[in-house]
Amino acid sequence: xxxxxxxxxxxxxxxxxxxxxxxxxxxxxxxxxxxxxxxxxxxxxxxxxxxxxxxxxxxxxxxxxxxxxxxxxxxxxxxxxxxxxxxxxxxxxxxxxxxxxxxxxxxxxxxxxxxxxxxxxxxxxxxxxxxxxxxxxxxxxxxxxxxxxxxxxxxxxxxxxxxxxxxxxxxxxxxxxxxxxxxxxxxxxxxxxxxxxxxxxxxxxxxxxxxxxxxxxxxxxxxxxxxxxxxxxxxxxxxxxxxxxxxxxxxxxxxxxxxxxxxxxxxxxxxxxxxxxxxxxxxxxxxxxxxxxxxxxxxxxxxxxxxxxxxxxxxxxxxxxxxxxxxxxxxxxxxxxxxxxxxxxxxxxxxxxxxx
Numbered sequence: 001x002x003x004x005x006x007x008x009x010x011x012x013x014x015x016x017x018x019x020x021x022x023x024x025x026x027x028x029x030x031x032x033x034x035x036x037x038x039x040x041x042x043x044x045x046x047x048x049x050x051x052x053x054x055x056x057x058x059x060x061x062x063x064x065x066x067x068x069x070x071x072x073x074x075x076x077x078x079x080x081x082x083x084x085x086x087x088x089x090x091x092x093x094x095x096x097x098x099x100x101x102x103x104x105x106x107x108x109x110x111x112x113x114x115x116x117x118x119x120x121x122x123x124x125x126x127x128x129x130x131x132x133x134x135x136x137x138x139x140x141x142x143x144x145x146x147x148x149x150x151x152x153x154x155x156x157x158x159x160x161x162x163x164x165x166x167x168x169x170x171x172x173x174x175x176x177x178x179x180x181x182x183x184x185x186x187x188x189x190x191x192x193x194x195x196x197x198x199x200x201x202x203x204x205x206x207x208x209x210x211x212x213x214x215x216x217x218x219x220x221x222x223x224x225x226x227x228x229x230x231x232x233x234x235x236x237x238x239x240x241x242x243x244x245x246x247x248x249x250x251x252x253x254x255x256x257x258x259x260x261x262x263x264x265x266x267x268x269x270x271x272x273x274x275x276x277x278x279x280x281x282x283x284x285x286x287x288x289x290x291x292x293x294x295x296x297x298x299x300x301x302x303x304x305x306x307x308x309x310x311x312x313x314x315x316x317x318x319x320x321x322x323x324x325x326x327x328x329x330x331x332x333x334x335x336x337x338x339x340x341x342x343x344x345x346x347x348x349x350x351x352x353x354x355x356x
Contacts, residue, residue, distance in 0.1 A: 024057025
């Protein structure tokens with residue numbers, strides 16, 4: 001799998017990154033064995049970049065990811081985690097329904113902990129130390145400020161300088177911000193020396209808000225962007241009635257646009273989700289596309305979509321139909337190398353671990 005370097009750092013990412021929110025029991029439970037198998041499958045497919053956060057399952061995602069990577073050579077993979085939410089004990093929380101679980105935040109885990117927003121310098125260091133403990137690692141490669149939407153000034157004045165010091169000390173290799181809006185990350189690019197932005201849902205085949213300011217700013221400054229949410233909450237998997245967009249039922253105009261996109265991609269024999277996965281990689285500032293997967297089947301499908309050829313004529317028709325602006329960059333057709341079966345370990349990699 002192709003790799004790219006983030007900004008001016010030495011941190012490398014594979015063009016497809018594994019998003020570990022799903023193995024933090026996002027929306028529904030996943031067993032330890034299922035989580036480990038999904039990561040093993042991603043590894044065997046050549047994925048070497050893994051993104052997690054304390055927010056994902058109240059630390060469950062970090063613990064499971066660390067366990068799955070424990071026997072892999074540390075210099076062969078890249079781990080990204082986030083700061084901005086401290087996990088503290090939740091007094092009186094139980095394992096049952098209602099206030100005893102974390103489903104209000106989207107995760108099917110017992111609410112034995114609660115999140116506390118903290119973008120102070122001390123909060124950054126405490127959060128990172130706790131993440132390293134859960135991951136079982138001595139270092140992570142990328143640290144992102146996680147959703148500082150309502151904490152912009154503290155994140156800029158306190159959290160960012162703390163990350164800059166950690167980078168200077170060699171504790172982390174790259175620093176940045178992860179959000180599902182483009183305006184504030186663009187401000188970070190202008191006012192700080194971050195290396196990378198993780199932009200979720202705002203630069204996709206369906207919508208290109210990130211192209212207005214953020215992506216040009218990143219390209220001009222030699223910084224990198226990771227793109228998450230490429231399927232727009234699943235809408236670009238199957239734009240059927242009842243499909244979701246931004247984690248809510250898709251409005252009819254948005255649903256209609258997605259259907260038109262699907263009609264064009266299918267005329268070229270390309271699944272809509274394959275075109276959606278390929279599209280962000282056409283921008284020169286985009287280093288990797290990050291997709292979540294909780295099972296081996298989901299990992300396999302994502303890798304197969306990345307391997308699927310997408311002809312230039314498809315992008316031409318999308319432009320002709322008014323579904324892409326003339327100046328939106330698109331990927332060039334790639335020459336696909338001989339495929340490695342997804343159940344065959346990559347040469348030189350450790351064998352997958354047996355479920356414990």
